[in-house]
Amino acid sequence: MATSTETNTVVAFVRERAALIALGLFLAFLVADLFRKLGTGALTAASLAGFVKDGTVLGLSLGLAGIGLAMTYSILNFANFAHGDYITVGGVVGWITAFLVAGSGSANVEQLVLLRASSRTLGISVTTAPVAIVLGLIVSVVVTAGLALLIDRLVFRPMRGQRGIALLIASVGVALAVRYLLVFVLQTGPRGLTAGQVTPSWDLPVGGGTVTVTAHELTLAVLAVALMLGTHVLLRYTTFGTAMRAMADNEDLAQVSGIPTERVIRTTWLLGAGLTGAAGFLIALERGALTTSFGWQLLLLVFAAVILGGIGSVYGAMVGGLVIGLASRLSVVWLPESFIIAAAFVVMIVMLLVRPKGLLGGVTTV
Amino acid sequence: MALLEIRDLDAGYGDLQILDGVDMNVDSEEYVAIVGPNGAGKSTVMKSVFGLTTYMGGSVEFDDEEISGLGPSEIITRGLSYVPQSDNVFAGLTVRENLEMGAYTLDGVPESRVEAVFERFPILEERQGQRAGSLSGGQQQMLAMGRALMLDPDLLLLDEPSAGLAPDLVDEMFDRIDEINDAGTAVLIVEQNAKEALRRCDRGYVLVQGQNRHEDTGRALLDDEQVRADFLGG
Numbered sequence: 237m238a239t240s241t242e243t244n245t246v247v248a249f250v251r252e253r254a255a256l257i258a259l260g261l262f263l264a265f266l267v268a269d270l271f272r273k274l275g276t277g278a279l280t281a282a283s284l285a286g287f288v289k290d291g292t293v294l295g296l297s298l299g300l301a302g303i304g305l306a307m308t309y310s311i312l313n314f315a316n317f318a319h320g321d322y323i324t325v326g327g328v329v330g331w332i333t334a335f336l337v338a339g340s341g342s343a344n345v346e347q348l349v350l351l352r353a354s355s356r357t358l359g360i361s362v363t364t365a366p367v368a369i370v371l372g373l374i375v376s377v378v379v380t381a382g383l384a385l386l387i388d389r390l391v392f393r394p395m396r397g398q399r400g401i402a403l404l405i406a407s408v409g410v411a412l413a414v415r416y417l418l419v420f421v422l423q424t425g426p427r428g429l430t431a432g433q434v435t436p437s438w439d440l441p442v443g444g445g446t447v448t449v450t451a452h453e454l455t456l457a458v459l460a461v462a463l464m465l466g467t468h469v470l471l472r473y474t475t476f477g478t479a480m481r482a483m484a485d486n487e488d489l490a491q492v493s494g495i496p497t498e499r500v501i502r503t504t505w506l507l508g509a510g511l512t513g514a515a516g517f518l519i520a521l522e523r524g525a526l527t528t529s530f531g532w533q534l535l536l537l538v539f540a541a542v543i544l545g546g547i548g549s550v551y552g553a554m555v556g557g558l559v560i561g562l563a564s565r566l567s568v569v570w571l572p573e574s575f576i577i578a579a580a581f582v583v584m585i586v587m588l589l590v591r592p593k594g595l596l597g598g599v600t601t602v
Numbered sequence: 603m604a605l606l607e608i609r610d611l612d613a614g615y616g617d618l619q620i621l622d623g624v625d626m627n628v629d630s631e632e633y634v635a636i637v638g639p640n641g642a643g644k645s646t647v648m649k650s651v652f653g654l655t656t657y658m659g660g661s662v663e664f665d666d667e668e669i670s671g672l673g674p675s676e677i678i679t680r681g682l683s684y685v686p687q688s689d690n691v692f693a694g695l696t697v698r699e700n701l702e703m704g705a706y707t708l709d710g711v712p713e714s715r716v717e718a719v720f721e722r723f724p725i726l727e728e729r730q731g732q733r734a735g736s737l738s739g740g741q742q743q744m745l746a747m748g749r750a751l752m753l754d755p756d757l758l759l760l761d762e763p764s765a766g767l768a769p770d771l772v773d774e775m776f777d778r779i780d781e782i783n784d785a786g787t788a789v790l791i792v793e794q795n796a797k798e799a800l801r802r803c804d805r806g807y808v809l810v811q812g813q814n815r816h817e818d819t820g821r822a823l824l825d826d827e828q829v830r831a832d833f834l835g836g
Contacts, residue, residue: 475702475706475710475711478695478699478702478703479703479706481692481694481695481699482692482695482699482703484694485692485693485694485695486689486691486692486693488686488689489686489689489690489691489692490692490703491654491674491675492652492654492674492678492684492686493678493703493704493706493749494674494675494678494679494706494707494753495675495703495706496675
């Protein structure tokens with residue numbers, strides 16, 4: 237039988253890549269089903285475009301929020317569970333600033349600081365209160381970066397050189413301390429931030445229907461992309477960025493090359509936490525509301541994005557964020573809305589089975 | 603006059619003492635080898651000079667100044683460079699970026715230094731845009747030396763540069779080290795390939811259990827009955 241060896245090769249090929257082939261078939265089925273749904277009218281092009289838009293916005297939020305987590309992981313070798321609460325801190329301090337700027341004179345200061353003033357009365361949006369938004373963004377970056385440095389000095393620096401697991405547990409403690417400090421001051425409960433009635437939005441025609449894009453979604457998307465590009469330029473084209481990658485790559489060699497490792501660590505916290513603060517502020521802007529635990533609740537998805545991208549890879553965090561964001565929002569085409577988060581994690585698990593090191597893990601550090 | 607002078611050095615890792623009263627010196631432009639059996643503390647001598655071990659006593663002077671207790675980033679600016687035995691390139695960085703990291707302590711990377719390294723190792727110029735991790739073992743070793751030469755050091759510390767290289771590359775590696783030394787850089791080398799190192803060097807030290815056992819010219823050590831019996835294998 238001349239073909240028996242060929243058959244054997246095919247069998248071996250199928251066996252080795254069974255999971256990959258099954259996954260490919262499943263994806264092909266989903267795509268075919270998507271076209272069927274579009275064809276029968278069960279799904280309109282406009283609602284599909286809406287899911288893609290929502291997924292992109294969520295994906296950029298997760299990607300931006302994930303950069304800091306990936307940076308600290310790659311330089312300090314531990315998963316920082318306080319990262320979610322750094323997101324919250326960025327949102328809270330940035331919005332207190334925005335409230336104070338927008339509401340000075342018209343509302344009681346205590347109400348403004350506690351974010352209790354009525355968002356409808358304050359009427360904040362990027363067009364009605366641009367100064368408040370810009371100052372809020374700046375303060376969120378500066379305060380979150382400062383807080384991360386302070387916590388590094390108090391908690392993580394004395395533990396330098398310890399195992400990742402010890403640092404991880406310490407970071408859980410930091411997370412709880414930061415979160416309940418915020419709860420102590422602000423109390424729990426959601427706070428409205430922006431005024432929907434004064435936020436510009438555009439209805440874009442898509443295949444007979446429309447997709448609505450708000451100015452705040454656009455702001456988040458544009459700034460997230462800009463900050464990611466900025467991070468890319470810093471890492472690739474500056475000596476300091478190269479030193480950060482060098483240290484992520486081989487800390488001992490960085491040390492004997494004369495790279496000041498402590499300074500790199502401090503700058504990593506500054507940059508990572510600054511971006512995280514900005515992410516917190518912008519996510520709250522896009523959602524129009526925040527709670528004292530919104531960062532913590534987001535952390536699971538941020539971790540999913542960072543792990544999917546290849547933990548420790550900044551570019552992986554960006555790509556992973558987009559994949560998780562799009563997958564979770566597009567899952568609504570087939571699944572009830574309550575399965576959004578579950579779908580995101582199923583996608584993460586399946587992709588990690590195929591690429592255990594993550595999408596960009598092992599390809600590029602930092 | 604000695605460029606590097608190690609006197610009565612005790613050092614180790616944490617509570618574990620490895621070096622016990624080691625004395626060594628390297629003169630300007632000299633080529634010195636440290637040989638000895640496994641676990642003798644050869645690499646520990648280098649790491650101690652570079653401030654990477656726990657200092658327990660004695661002194662390390664470079665250019666007549668005490669350097670024990672200084673960190674690597676201070677030591678490197680005084681004219682010492684160190685090439686560790688393994689993991690001695692930044693695998694994820696390009697060849698050029700690796701060299702740039704060798705000059706991190708300077709403000710800006712002097713292009714003339716990059717050129718000088720490329721002249722010494724032309725293969726690195728060809729591969730300058732490639733990731734260091736994609737280079738062969740021999741090329742990585744050249745890159746590691748190139749990185750260490752970026753600051754034009756007075757003394758180069760090489761920890762087992764021939765480890766893991768194919769036999770035909772070992773000779774080439776030793777030739778390169780000769781060239782670096784001929785150009786005026788003093789070399790202190792730790793080698794498993796003891797016979798070759800002793801053949802090439804000006805002077806050698808035999809280290810056994812963290813202590814000086816023999817010291818002489820390379821040639822004399824090679825011919826020494828006791829040294830041969832102790833560990834050169836007859």
